[in-house]
Amino acid sequence: MPVASNRRLAALIEELVGGTEPLEAIADRQLTPDYRQRVNGRWTARDAVLAHFAQLREAARSVEVTVLDEGTTTRPGDAGAPAPADGTAADTAADATADTTTDTTTDTGYAERHIVSVTLANGRRSENEVYIFARLAADGRIRSLEEVILPLTDDADDAADAGTSTDATGR
Known part of the structure; x- marks a missing residue:
């Protein structure tokens, strides 16, 4: 089951970097098969993200994540979202039967800001x-x-250059 919303990504980062469970098992539980990420403008697929976390697990002694802000959003069509202002139906029969692994009409937005410290x-x-x-x-x-990453220490730049950056997705 996915990590609950409170500290959602913090818990995931700590599990990916500091955990002992196989990365693929964590990914299957927390990420969709078509997962992708963009870090500072560069898109990466799920398998490359997991490969990077494998490197980070080897290089990191410890990780600490401090959540500063967190929230979720909905849009018309999401469960619990307000109806569209024009009164039209937010979803269609096609949406209701769509494969949710690729259908984004029911996606919920999630935003977070955190400080991640890795030794x-x-x-x-x-x-x-x-x-x-x-x-x-x-x-x-x-x-x-x-995501966008703001290095707070000189070592953060060095770690990123060495392929051991410490953001939420391992880039």
Whole structure:
């Protein structure tokens, strides 16, 4: 079952970086099969994200995530969303029968801002402020994630250059 909304991405990052469960099992539970992410303008597919987290697991001694802001949004067609202002139906029969692994009409928006601090095995500490906007599928898993990373320490830049950045998606 996907991580509950409170500290949703923080818990996921801590699980991906500091956990012992296989990354693919975590991804199957938390990310849709068509998951993709954009970090500072660059799109990456799910398999590349998992490969990066495998590297980060090897390089990191510890990870700490402090959530600063978090919220969800809905849009017409989402369960509980207000009806469209023009009075038209927000969903159609086609939407109701669509495969939710690729149908985005029922997605919910998720936004978060956090500070992530990683201590690498070599003792260097990397700290970044991360701004995230995500789409959650109807089943609660993350379908897509877009983020912007603001390095807060010089080591954050060094870690990113070394392929051991510490944002929510491992870039």
